[in-house]
Amino acid sequence: MKSEGGSARVAAATSLVEGMGGKIDSFNFAFGGTDAYVTVEMPDDVSAAAAAMAVSAGGGATARTVVLLTAAQIDAAAEKQTTYRPPGN
Secondary structure, three states, X not given: OOOOHHHHHHHHHHHHHHHOOOEEEEEEEOOOOOOEEEEEEOOOXXXXXXXXXXXXXXXXXXXXXXXXXXXXXXXXXXXXXXXXOOOOO
């Protein structure tokens, strides 16, 4: 970061994400235990996992993925029928 600057990190992340068919929504650097927060839209979960593995494989950074759901996706999940029965019922 010191030699290449933050713009180089953004460019590398953009190349990775767009190369996998995705799009970066935001890239922000931070203080504390996490150095950067990157919000991306990926075509599927497998592409997101592949990008996270690529970042971690270099050894200089780690990636933690969190899947975000829209309100419509939560509504659809709430409508799905399941056969789950809680213990003791």
